[in-house]
Amino acid sequence: GIQVEQSPPDLILQEGANSTLRCNFSDSVNNLQWFHQNPWGQLINLFYIPSGTKQNGRLSATTVATERYSLLYISSSQTTDSGVYFCAVEANTGTASKLTFGTGTRLQVTL
Amino acid sequence: DAGVTQSPTHLIKTRGQQVTLRCSPKSGHDTVSWYQQALGQGPQFIFQYYEEEERQRGNFPDRFSGHQFPNYSSELNVNALLLGDSALYLCASSLVLSNTGELFFGEGSRLTVL
Structure with a gap:
């Protein structure tokens, strides 16, 4: 099945900083x-x-489907942005979705 | 507009028991999918129901079964519980005829098996 990799696995930011989370997928x-x-x-x-x-x-988010990756940008981070961010994809065409999730990026925003 | 609702939010069972989890989809949605999320992992697809039938199934044993009712709500049943079944169980709904297939998740049912 399709593989989904997310990076980085963990991220610690100070409030106000910007970050980029990446998601690579295999199909x-x-x-x-x-x-x-x-x-x-x-x-x-x-x-x-x-x-x-x-x-x-x-x-904001950008997906470059031809190169099989997506990026999530968080600007001016706030403590409420803390948590785990998941990318999920569906490779099959057809009706309702069956998503395959990555392992997530755990974000902690500190004061 | 009601989102996806799940019940119960938390429950504790012992090994060998059976559990039933319930889900009401987002208003206007007709498809329900169930996911299992172990601690520290991403959600894993269990199965999907549409028109009261199981349409897709992930790599889960037959101890996991489900049902969809005419009003599109759904139940997840797990028999002969194992310690490894302890997890957050997430329900997601979608609309078959949607242009996007976008999924919307409920808050989950956290199951602890002792």
């Missing part, structure tokens, strides 16, 4: 989503981005 995809998992376990949708670039406030 072509028709669905790629970035999630933030909060301390209570809920996966919060950040972006649906199988290709191209999107921005939402301090967050």
Whole structure:
């Protein structure tokens, strides 16, 4: 099956710093989503981005499908950005999605 | 617009027991998928239900079974619980006819097996 690798596995930032999280995948995809998992376990949708670039406030994401990677940018980080960020992809075409998740990037933002 | 809701949020069982977890999909969605997330890992796909049938299944034993009801809600059943079944169980919903196949997750049910 498709492989998803995320880097770095852990990241510690001071509040206000910027960061880039990377997701590499081993096959072509028709669905790629970035999630933030909060301390209570809920996966919060950040972006649906199988290709191209999107921005939402301090967050933006870019997927280069032909080169099989996606980047999540966090600017002016805040302590509330702490948590685990997951990239998830679907390789199969067809109906509803079955996502394969990476192992995540654990982000800690300190004061 | 109600999001994905799951119950119970936490539960404790002993080895050999059976458990049932419940999920109501986001309003307007017709497909429910279940994922298992062990501590420190990414979620793993268990199975997916659409039109009250199991459509896809991940690499999980038959002890894991499910059901989808006519109102699109779903249950996950796990029989003969093992210590290794301790995990966060996440339900996700989507719409088959969506252009994107984007998934939306609930807050999860945290199962502890003693």
